[in-house]
Amino acid sequence: MARAPLTRDEVLDAAAALVKQHGPQALTMRKLAAGLGTAVTSIYWHVGNREELLEALVERTVADLGEIRPRGASPQERVVSVARALRRRLRAHPHLVAMVHERGLTERMFLPAQQALVHEVHAAGLRGARAAEAVRAVQFQVVGHVLVERNRERSPVQRPGEDELWAERNLAAAEDDRALARVLAAPVDPERLFTASVRALVKSLLEAGT
Known part of the structure; x- marks a missing residue:
């Protein structure tokens, strides 16, 4: 065939x-x-040619990040959904995102996500400087978290690791909090940690407008 x-x-x-x-x-x-x-x-x-191919990949990456759509019944849920979707896109295409950055298109790449966030923080009652601060705080939270994740993944194996440092026999550092020690000794769940941190951030930012 x-x-x-x-x-x-x-x-x-x-x-x-x-x-x-x-x-x-x-x-x-x-x-x-x-x-x-x-x-x-x-x-x-x-x-x-190859340079035109790279430019086309960059343009498509920028366009893909513009397809983020908020989900949820409240502005808070919808802002968190934008943050989670943006993190997933950045995590999925690190090399392509790096190419976008090298060509000076980072701000353009983030503009659609910023616009979605602007709509939601307005819906929550924030305006002006407070609204702008909320949008940037969420964006920086996403980018910072992704950078930390990437750094942890590329770093050499740690000796001692968290499992050894927070072993229950070392409860002095945990102030005799066995549950805390067990969790800190376990592998990090980046998705759960990101969601918890961004929810707390968004809650505090949006409550400033009520």
Whole structure:
């Protein structure tokens, strides 16, 4: 059976997958063509040269982050949903996000999420400087948390680790709080920690408008 004609979206999907797995340096037109089972000339026809391909990936990443839609019955729930969705997008495409940043488009990338947050903080009664501060606080919380997660993932194995440092035999550091020691000795659940922290932040920010 003959292969269906290659599309631009298929080329971009394959290029994004290569970048996600190996980083931008691994993206070559020859490797991309081989993965798609086509000729290099076909890749050039669909997306231009490598620099034009990278620009197209950056533009698509910016557009993808613009598709975040708030969910929830209250402004607080909807702000938290935007924050969680933004974190997931940033976590899913670290190399592509880095490419966006290198091309000076970071602020443009975050603009749709900021606009969604503006709508929700207005609905919660915040205006002016308080509203702007709330939007930026949520954005910085997301970005900061993602950076910490990435740093923990790329850091060398820690010796001693948290499990050893917070072992129950070392309860002096936990002020004899065994439950606290057990949790701090267990692996971190980044999603749960992020959700708890952003909910607390958003609650305090939005209550300032009531």
